[in-house]
Every structure is written in structure tokens, then in C-alpha cells.
Amino acid sequence: xxxxxxxxxxxxxxxxxxxxxxxxxxxxxxxxxxxxxxxxxxxxxxxxxxxxxxxxxxxxxxxxxxxxxxxxxxxxxxxxxxxxxxxxxxxxxxxxxxxxxxxxxxxxxxxxxxxxxxxxxxxxxxxxxxxxxxxxxxxxxxxxxxxxxxxxxxxxxxxxxxxxxxxxxxxxxxxxxxxxxxxxxxxxxxxxxxxxxxxxxxxxxxxxxxxxxxxxxxxxxxxxxxxxxxxxxxxxxxxxxxxxxxxxxxxxxxxxxxx
DNA sequence: ATGGTGGGGATCCCA
Numbered sequence: 001x002x003x004x005x006x007x008x009x010x011x012x013x014x015x016x017x018x019x020x021x022x023x024x025x026x027x028x029x030x031x032x033x034x035x036x037x038x039x040x041x042x043x044x045x046x047x048x049x050x051x052x053x054x055x056x057x058x059x060x061x062x063x064x065x066x067x068x069x070x071x072x073x074x075x076x077x078x079x080x081x082x083x084x085x086x087x088x089x090x091x092x093x094x095x096x097x098x099x100x101x102x103x104x105x106x107x108x109x110x111x112x113x114x115x116x117x118x119x120x121x122x123x124x125x126x127x128x129x130x131x132x133x134x135x136x137x138x139x140x141x142x143x144x145x146x147x148x149x150x151x152x153x154x155x156x157x158x159x160x161x162x163x164x165x166x167x168x169x170x171x172x173x174x175x176x177x178x179x180x181x182x183x184x185x186x187x188x189x190x191x192x193x194x195x196x197x198x199x200x201x202x203x204x205x206x207x208x209x210x211x212x213x214x215x216x217x218x219x220x221x222x223x224x225x226x227x228x229x230x231x232x233x234x235x236x237x238x239x240x241x242x243x244x245x246x247x248x249x250x251x252x253x254x255x256x257x258x259x
Numbered sequence: 260a261t262g263g264t265g266g267g268g269a270t271c272c273c274a
Binding site for chain 1: 262
């Protein structure tokens with residue numbers, strides 16, 4: 001089973017690039033971020049016509065996450081627990097019913113800039129809520145994954161120019177520590193475990209020719225529970241997507257699980 | 260030090 005995460009930066013702007021990629025790569029499950037659309041405006045037909053079940057947790061203009069799946073989806077849950085006052089659409093999870101059940105969580109972690117400030121406080125508070133949900137997933141001792149735009153550069157080798165990110169919310173020590181705190185609970189970074197070393201990125205800014213200079217960062221991650229990590233057979237990044245017509249500033253990151 | 264680009268939707272916010 002191939003599962004991909006993709007921050008598309010607006011469903012309307014990606015109404016061609018995303019279906020084209022689906023037709024080529026044929027992922028079984030796709031976790032989308034930044035759909036930037038209310039649920040009722042999301043073009044479900046584009047995906048249902050291709051055999052995908054569609055579950056969205058949208059929002060007008062900003063944020064918004066969704067799950068596409070060739071397998072049935074059960075027990076869909078919207079919103080990251082822990083703050084009833086949080087109205088930003090950044091989390092959706094569901095159980096994919098294939099040969100065996102797989103719990104998948106799609107997340108769009110807050111950017112947090114400028115730091116320090118209220119946006120950075122929100123990011124760190126959101127990561128603490130994420131840690132709490134992650135502990136519950138581990139306690140279930142079942143195949144599960146949390147994938148999406150984490151807006152965290154885990155290590156210096158995950159940036160072409162780490163110095164440029166020194167004071168950025170994506171690379172501040174507190175952000176990286178919060179990310180490690182979650183990973184150290186027992187998750188596997190599905191890309192990193194199979195592709196060590198520098199030079200692997202998932203985001204290139206639209207500005208200043210970042211793509212042409214390969215000035216990227218790796219901020220889109222797939223974290224696997226131990227039971228999911230046991231099933232991992234491959235992982236990758238569809239880097240070439242960034243060079244296509246009207247690209248997102250992110251590219252898909254995918255895993256293959258023996259499911 | 261600044262501004263560089265892009266999406267969404269409204270003449271500015273977010274990344």
C-alpha cells in the first residue's frame with residue numbers, strides 16, 4: 001500500500017497538477033494539506049472519478065486537510081484534540097480498511113513565524129497536543145502513521161543552508177526539541193530511516209530562485225508507529241514535481257507499507 | 260537591509 005503526503009498549497013491552483021500526479025503514481029492513500037477550501041467547495045469529483053474516497057476538514061482561505069483513499073475509510077475524526085477553542089483546520093484522521101487496518105493522520109503543523117510571538121506560542125502548544133495524541137496512537141500498539149507538513153527542519157542536514165534558518169520558527173532549538181520529543185516516544189521517520197545523509201528536501205520557497213539553486217528544506221514527514229514501521233518496504237520524495245508547471249512549493253513524500 | 264514569489268480573495272493575510 002502506497003501512502004503519500006502532499007502540501008498542495010491550494011486545491012484550486014493544483015486542480016491539474018494533483019490529478020496528473022495521481023494518475024501517474026497511483027498512490028492508494030493521499031494525505032493533503034493546505035487545501036485552502038471549505039468542505040463544500042472541495043472538488044470531490046476530481047478524486048471520486050478516479051476511485052478515491054474523500055474526507056475533508058476544510059477552511060476558507062487558509063489551512064485545510066484531507067484524506068483520499070482507494071480503500072474504505074472508517075472512524076473519521078476532525079480536529080486535533082486538546083483545545084476546543086482552536087478553529088484552525090489542521091488535523092484529520094481515519095482508519096484505512098485494507099488487508100489490515102491502518103490508522104492515518106494528516107496534519108498541517110503551524111508555521112510559527114515570527115518567533116518569538118503569539119504564532120510561535122500557538123505552534124509549540126499545538127505540538128504539545130500532537131505529542132499527547134501520538135502517545136495514544138502508540139498505546140494502541142497498531143499500525144498507524146502521522147504524516148504531513150510538520151513545519152520543522154529536524155536537523156541541519158535537512159536544510160541546504162541551515163545558517164539561513166537559524167532564527168526561523170522551523171529550525172529554532174525549541175521547535176526541533178518538540179519534534180524530537182514526539183519522535184523519541186517511538187516513531188520512525190519513514191523517509192530518513194531509508195535515506196540517510198544531506199540533500200533530501202521536500203520544500204523550496206517560491207522566492208529568490210530557491211528551486212533553481214536547490215535551496216530546499218525537509219519539513220514534510222511521515223512518522224510510523226513501531227507496528228507500521230515493521231511493514232515499511234520503501235519510501236521516497238517526488239522531487240521532480242517541483243519543476244513542473246504551476247507547482248506547489250512542497251512535493252509529495254511517500255511510503256510503501258506491506259499491507 | 261530589503262525584497263524577492265505565490266495562493267486566496269479582497270485591496271491585505273499567510274507562507
